[in-house]
Amino acid sequence: MIDVGGVGYLVEASARTLEALGATGGEVTIHTEMLVGEDFLRLLGFAKAEERDWFRLLTSVQGVGAKVALAILSALEITDLQRALASGDSAMIARANGVGPKLAQRITHELKDKAGALGGIAGGGAAYVSTTPGPLADAVTALTGLGFKPGEASSAVAAASEELGADASLDALVRVALKKAAKMTNRIRHAACRCGQIRIACTGEPIRISVCHCGECKARSGSAFAAQVRFPEEQVSTEGEAKMWQYTGDSGNIADFFFCGTCGSGVWYRARPYHDAYAVPLGNFEPGHGFVPDYSVYEDRMEPWVSITGDAIEHYD
Ligand SMILES: [Zn+2]
Ligand SMILES: [Zn+2]
Numbered sequence: 001m002i003d004v005g006g007v008g009y010l011v012e013a014s015a016r017t018l019e020a021l022g023a024t025g026g027e028v029t030i031h032t033e034m035l036v037g038e039d040f041l042r043l044l045g046f047a048k049a050e051e052r053d054w055f056r057l058l059t060s061v062q063g064v065g066a067k068v069a070l071a072i073l074s075a076l077e078i079t080d081l082q083r084a085l086a087s088g089d090s091a092m093i094a095r096a097n098g099v100g101p102k103l104a105q106r107i108t109h110e111l112k113d114k115a116g117a118l119g120g121i122a123g124g125g126a127a128y129v130s131t132t133p134g135p136l137a138d139a140v141t142a143l144t145g146l147g148f149k150p151g152e153a154s155s156a157v158a159a160a161s162e163e164l165g166a167d168a169s170l171d172a173l174v175r176v177a178l179k180k181a182a183k184m185t186n187r188i189r190h191a192a193c194r195c196g197q198i199r200i201a202c203t204g205e206p207i208r209i210s211v212c213h214c215g216e217c218k219a220r221s222g223s224a225f226a227a228q229v230r231f232p233e234e235q236v237s238t239e240g241e242a243k244m245w246q247y248t249g250d251s252g253n254i255a256d257f258f259f260c261g262t263c264g265s266g267v268w269y270r271a272r273p274y275h276d277a278y279a280v281p282l283g284n285f286e287p288g289h290g291f292v293p294d295y296s297v298y299e300d301r302m303e304p305w306v307s308i309t310g311d312a313i314e315h316y317d
Contacts, residue, residue: 002028002030002045009043010043011030011032011043011044011045012042012043012044012045012066012070013030013044013045013046013047013070014046014051014070014071014073014074015074016047016051016073016074016077017030017045017046017047017048017051017073020047020048021047030045030046030047031045031046031047031048031049031051031052032044032045032046032052033046033052033055033056035066042066044066044070050078051073051078054069054073054078054081055069055070055073057111057114058072058073058107058111060110061106061107061110061111062106063103063106064103064107067098068096068098068099068103071096071097071098071099072093072096072099072107074096074097075095075096075097076092076093076095076096080092080186081093083151083152083155083186084108084186085107085108085111085112086112086151086155087149087150087151087152087186088108088112088149088151089108089149089151089186090104090105090107090108091104091188092186092188093107093108095188095201135168135169135170135173136157136158136161136173138170139153139157139160139170139173139174139177140153140154140157142170142174143156143157143174143177143178143181146178148181149186152181152186153177153181156177156178156180156181157173157177159177159180160172160173160176160177160180161173163176164176186203186204187203187204187205188201188202188203189201189202189285189286189289190202190285190286191267191280191281191284191285191286192267192284192286193240193259193260193262193263193265193267193284194260194263194264194265195260195262195263195265197240197241197260197262197263198238198239198240198241198242198260198265198267199238199239199240200236200237200238200239200267200268200278200280200284201236201237201238202229202231202235202236202278202280203235203236203237204231204235206229206230206231206291207230207231207232207277208229208230208294208295209227209228209229209230209282209291209292209293209294209295210227210228210230210293210294210295210296210297211225211226211227211293211295211296211297211308212225212226212227212228212296212297212298213225213296213297213298213299213300213301213302213303213306214297214298214301215301216247216249217298220257220266221266221281224303224306225302225303225306225308226281227281227282227283227293228269228279228280228281228282229279229280229281229282229285229291230277230278230279230280231277231278231280232276232277233276233277233278236268236278236280238267238268240260241261242258242259242260242261242267242268243258243259243260243261244256244257244258244259245257245258245259253271253272254271254272255269255270255271255272256269256270256272257269258270265284266281267280267281267284268280268281292310292312292313293308293310293313294312294313294314295313295314295316296308296313296314296315296316297316298316298317299315299316299317300317
């Protein structure tokens with residue numbers, strides 16, 4: 001509800017806009033769109049003109065009404081939306097409430113070419129490289145060969161090229177672009193507690209995947225060791241109600257452990273002082289996650305019959 005010179009307007013908005021508006025009672029500037037139907041009149045509000053432009057573009061697709069468009073703009077940042085469309089990643093669009101796989105595919109298909117014309121990735125630089133033969137195009141090919149989507153590969157190479165300068169070698173471009181691509185990949189992996197009350201969506205790649213043999217991890221997991229995947233806070237979104245238990249270890253470090261009050265599954269923990277990361281038990285992820293540990297720690301407490309193998313793994317006592 002927005003008070004304009006004493007008149008109250010009921011304005012519908014995306015979750016993102018509502019967040020941007022701040023606390024009740026404050027003064028706001030908002031971009032609006034009026035929807036007029038046979039028996040209704042609705043006012044939609046957008047924190048940024050850019051969001052309104054995207055709303056108009058989304059609703060140009062058959063089957064996408066105001067509600068679905070707002071749900072998409074609530075679920076995705078505009079840069080992510082643009083990237084999802086550019087790379088044809090309809091699963092990303094399907095994250096929004098009320099958007100099924102078929103509708104997501106139609107949106108991706110119809111807006112694939114139009115999306116580039118609108119603002120979004122701009123600010124980070126409209127990050128696509130041309131397909132003219134040369135090191136840039138070769139670097140894109142190298143990344144797509146490694147499994148990155150064309151849109152992701154292209155924007156990662158563009159970012160790498162910007163960092164390294166015009167005469168960067170193919171080798172350097174690929175090396176830097178790989179690091180960037182790993183951060184910007186749109187892959188989403190889902191985890192949940194056993195009863196499904198709590199759901200966790202992790203976007204992009206984790207900071208670290210570790211196996212720990214310490215007594216606390218054994219007690220927490222009820223197993224001979226625990227495996228967890230750490231994601232930065234901004235890559236994690238959670239649904240459902242988690243209960244928290246705080247534990248202070250022998251070292252004096254505090255960690256907040258979250259679990260489901262219904263089924264008892266541990267769903268994530270946040271260790272201090274690195275409280276900006278979520279450690280999610282690897283076993284909570286849906287099959288096909290592809291996570292392979294890169295660290296095995298407290299191996300001096302490893303059960304004698306356990307062995308953690310793999311070329312990439314680092315072992316610590
Ligand atoms: Zn549960
Ligand atoms: Zn541990």
